[in-house]
Amino acid sequence: MKQLVTFVSLSLALAGPVVFSQETFTISTSYQNLLSNSEGTGMLDLILTEAFRRIGMKAEFVYTTTGKSLVDVNAGVFDGEINRIAGMEAQYPDLRRVPEPNMVMDFVAFSTKPLKISGWESIHDLDIGLVRGWRILEDSTKGFPHVVAVPTELELFNMLRKGRIDVALYDLYTGYAVLNELGLKDAVSLNPPLASREMFLYVHKKHEALAGRIALALREMKADGTWARLVAQVRTAYGIPLH
Amino acid sequence: MVLSWRRSIGTRFTLITLILVFSMSLIFFAVESALTYREELASFEQELLQIRKSHIPALISSLWVMDYGLLQQQIDAIARFPFVDRVEVEDDEGKVLFAGNDDLEGLQTQSETLTYTHRGIQAEIGVLRIFINQQHLNRETSRKQILSLVGHLLITLVVALAVLLLFHNEIAKHLKRLSRDLGMDTNAALDSPIYLHRKFDYPDELHSLVAALNLMRRNLHAYLKERELLVSEVHHRIKNDMGFVKALLSLQADQSGSPEVKVAVQEASQRVSVMARIYERLYGDGNFTEVALKPLAESVIADLRELSDLHPGTVELVVDELKVRTKLSVAIGIILNELVTNSLKYASKPADSRRIVVHIHLDAAGTSLVMTVSDNGAGIPEDVISGARRGYGLTIVGALADQHGGTLELHNDQGSVVSLMFPLG
Numbered sequence: 001m002k003q004l005v006t007f008v009s010l011s012l013a014l015a016g017p018v019v020f021s022q023e024t025f026t027i028s029t030s031y032q033n034l035l036s037n038s039e040g041t042g043m044l045d046l047i048l049t050e051a052f053r054r055i056g057m058k059a060e061f062v063y064t065t066t067g068k069s070l071v072d073v074n075a076g077v078f079d080g081e082i083n084r085i086a087g088m089e090a091q092y093p094d095l096r097r098v099p100e101p102n103m104v105m106d107f108v109a110f111s112t113k114p115l116k117i118s119g120w121e122s123i124h125d126l127d128i129g130l131v132r133g134w135r136i137l138e139d140s141t142k143g144f145p146h147v148v149a150v151p152t153e154l155e156l157f158n159m160l161r162k163g164r165i166d167v168a169l170y171d172l173y174t175g176y177a178v179l180n181e182l183g184l185k186d187a188v189s190l191n192p193p194l195a196s197r198e199m200f201l202y203v204h205k206k207h208e209a210l211a212g213r214i215a216l217a218l219r220e221m222k223a224d225g226t227w228a229r230l231v232a233q234v235r236t237a238y239g240i241p242l243h
Numbered sequence: 244m245v246l247s248w249r250r251s252i253g254t255r256f257t258l259i260t261l262i263l264v265f266s267m268s269l270i271f272f273a274v275e276s277a278l279t280y281r282e283e284l285a286s287f288e289q290e291l292l293q294i295r296k297s298h299i300p301a302l303i304s305s306l307w308v309m310d311y312g313l314l315q316q317q318i319d320a321i322a323r324f325p326f327v328d329r330v331e332v333e334d335d336e337g338k339v340l341f342a343g344n345d346d347l348e349g350l351q352t353q354s355e356t357l358t359y360t361h362r363g364i365q366a367e368i369g370v371l372r373i374f375i376n377q378q379h380l381n382r383e384t385s386r387k388q389i390l391s392l393v394g395h396l397l398i399t400l401v402v403a404l405a406v407l408l409l410f411h412n413e414i415a416k417h418l419k420r421l422s423r424d425l426g427m428d429t430n431a432a433l434d435s436p437i438y439l440h441r442k443f444d445y446p447d448e449l450h451s452l453v454a455a456l457n458l459m460r461r462n463l464h465a466y467l468k469e470r471e472l473l474v475s476e477v478h479h480r481i482k483n484d485m486g487f488v489k490a491l492l493s494l495q496a497d498q499s500g501s502p503e504v505k506v507a508v509q510e511a512s513q514r515v516s517v518m519a520r521i522y523e524r525l526y527g528d529g530n531f532t533e534v535a536l537k538p539l540a541e542s543v544i545a546d547l548r549e550l551s552d553l554h555p556g557t558v559e560l561v562v563d564e565l566k567v568r569t570k571l572s573v574a575i576g577i578i579l580n581e582l583v584t585n586s587l588k589y590a591s592k593p594a595d596s597r598r599i600v601v602h603i604h605l606d607a608a609g610t611s612l613v614m615t616v617s618d619n620g621a622g623i624p625e626d627v628i629s630g631a632r633r634g635y636g637l638t639i640v641g642a643l644a645d646q647h648g649g650t651l652e653l654h655n656d657q658g659s660v661v662s663l664m665f666p667l668g
Contacts, residue, residue, distance in 0.1 A: 155308055
């Protein structure tokens, strides 16, 4: 009994300063979909809530517009930015990247036709639609003869629905979110993904010490199957194929 | 300035100018309206062409990618064209985007199928409907034309007014003064030239007219002078001849043994003498058309005084200052001679108590000459008054009255009263 009391006291002594000085960690998000939303049911909401829980902290998600999110976190207004590709610290020097990725963003081709694809060249002659400003997609399809750039994913998937394009290039998760929203059942993502990017949580430099601990928690979640379970939960809810 | 069109050439001239210019303006207005309408129509067609060439391709492109935000902007842009009241785009799923007026009443529609060509295949992706307000086109044309018409009318009025003023100042005013000067012309004034009263005497048409009139007046003056001389000569000869006749008659009377013949010939001689006096007066005055009655009456009485036992103061002459035509004056002179002679001939009182009153004046209306000769004698016998009998003198008086459209009345009022009335004019 004495040993148990000693262990608890030691644990509190070690964890206490963190828990009580940084109870909540405000994470800026510009998503409003299956990755993150105001209900806290997004895939990243679930993963990061669990990761922060594991290090004894509470994650709180605050919606911010895309352009403002990184600036605010870089200025220390918020504690972290939910999901960005690697290398953002070059432009925002007060950001620190959590070394373990939250997720992998797959850029896929959605289609209503049973097309077989195998990389960028396989879609070269197809009618391709993409959202203007998505550099990875624009650069990869540069020189392709039938590419249409539209302002938002709404036009993109509506064109796909009407058969005006053969494939709509978008990211897997939000693509399915839009398909659900539009009620477009005939469109599916084609395998394999055309490109994939690892996505990371960024924290303000004042929380630099937490980055390693969060990464560790994420790795543990991936190792114990928690991460895969949460991903599968959301993919299933949105009708995204698991493989 | 006289503004009556009947009395003023300037007003007539201005009215005609006004009518002509106004008619021309109306014709010009009609032609200009037609041309403006065609121009507006062409402008409208040009706008439609511009919509087709520059807006519809972008519209189709936006519709194809279903970029409804951009599509709405393009619809708004088309709706801003002046003749376009409303624009609608309906996509292939029936979704309608529009801009402009909601009231479609009276609007004409131009529809165009929006076709996208993709990989050689044409796909109908929607319909563009442009609602045009034809009334707007008409209104636009009318607005421009009304401004033009008002401008034309103002110019017309200003031109007409300017013509009127110029005509008055340059022509009418001088013509009026000329006509007034000519109207007041007398024989004596014909010798003096008339002048144009204007600041600068240009050698223009008016100047030529006045020069011609002055030449004509000078010629007329010379002609009248010559004629006066001739007429005067004639009258002088007549008077001389009558004097000769009178002398012959007097000689004849003196040589006659019969007292009755003697009296008759002396009366005839007196009548010739009256006529000679009148002719003497005519060439003496130099006026051959009119004779003043008062001097004539006085000379007749003076002659009678020489030839008869007429005492001074017996005859009272009450004669207005009147002038009558020469022919009538001769008749009045002879009538006065006859009536006074009769009064003397049939006088019942001694010579110094005889009274004869002669009145010659215009009637109240001023249209007739009234002559009354009354005396304090025995009066006129009833058979003479009734016309049953007339002496030679009264017969001559009656005949002369008839000859001049006059009337003769005889009655008694403390003596004889003879009244005559001659219409003038």
